[in-house]
Amino acid sequence: xxxxxxxxxxxxxxxxxxxxxxxxxxxxxxxxxxxxxxxxxxxxxxxxxxxxxxxxxxxxxxxxxxxxxxxxxxxxxxxxxxxxxxxxxxxxxxxxxxxxxxxxxxxxxxxxxxxxxxxxxxxxxxxxxxxxxxxxxxxxxxxxxxxxxxxxxxxxxxxxxxxxxxxxxxxxxxxxxxxxxxxxxxxxxxxxxxxxxxxxxxxxxxxxxxxxxxxxxxxxxxxxxxxxxxxxxxxxxxxxxxxx
Numbered sequence: 018x019x020x021x022x023x024x025x026x027x028x029x030x031x032x033x034x035x036x037x038x039x040x041x042x043x044x045x046x047x048x049x050x051x052x053x054x055x056x057x058x059x060x061x062x063x064x065x066x067x068x069x070x071x072x073x074x075x076x077x078x079x080x081x082x083x084x085x086x087x088x089x090x091x092x093x094x095x096x097x098x099x100x101x102x103x104x105x106x107x108x109x110x111x112x113x114x115x116x117x118x119x120x121x122x123x124x125x126x127x128x129x130x131x132x133x134x135x136x137x138x139x140x141x142x143x144x145x146x147x148x149x150x151x152x153x154x155x156x157x158x159x160x161x162x163x164x165x166x167x168x169x170x171x172x173x174x175x176x177x178x179x180x181x182x183x184x185x186x187x188x189x190x191x192x193x194x195x196x197x198x199x200x201x202x203x204x205x206x207x208x209x210x211x212x213x214x215x216x217x218x219x220x221x222x223x224x225x226x227x228x229x230x231x232x233x234x235x236x237x238x239x240x241x242x243x244x245x246x247x248x249x250x251x252x253x254x255x256x257x258x259x260x261x
Contacts, residue, residue, distance in 0.1 A: 053069075079113055081112065
């Protein structure tokens, strides 16, 4: 006949010696105790932890002990569910033998796996952020891809801005009392070029290619003309041509 009480006392002494810093007796009748299990540290020092509560039943180890997750740190709900499932599986496989050490060891390995998964998630998140940063830098370097749609939109906006700019400039000139300039005078301002210097090079080039002789004396320097440059209708190009 199995002496369940003796087996339970012997296992309890062994468990206390194996986990002196994480083993705590909660009650003696029934025998109930906790063992805190902590994972190995991850790459950045992160850990996960759970405190398991075990309670012996009268016929343990021929019947599995009772267990529950007494507390936990850094574990998600899905992780705690996985741990409870693991305990059930291990208990069924070890019926008839004292099993607390086996159960705790299985949970320890599970916690280490969870930390590895956390590490992989962190690395994936890091790679994702690096990729996003590279894509953002690439877009910033290349600029916006020009399409027909965004070009037409830009062109319409640009033309509106230029029209508004011309309107403001004209309004400012009118308010300042400045006469509106047209033709060559608007283009060149007060720095008017002599007609001779404007036409002679072109005519000379034309003549050279067509065997035509040009008499430059036919073109009169603007200084020799009696012109009023302050006349708003004054146009040196028109004055340089003779339509009569």
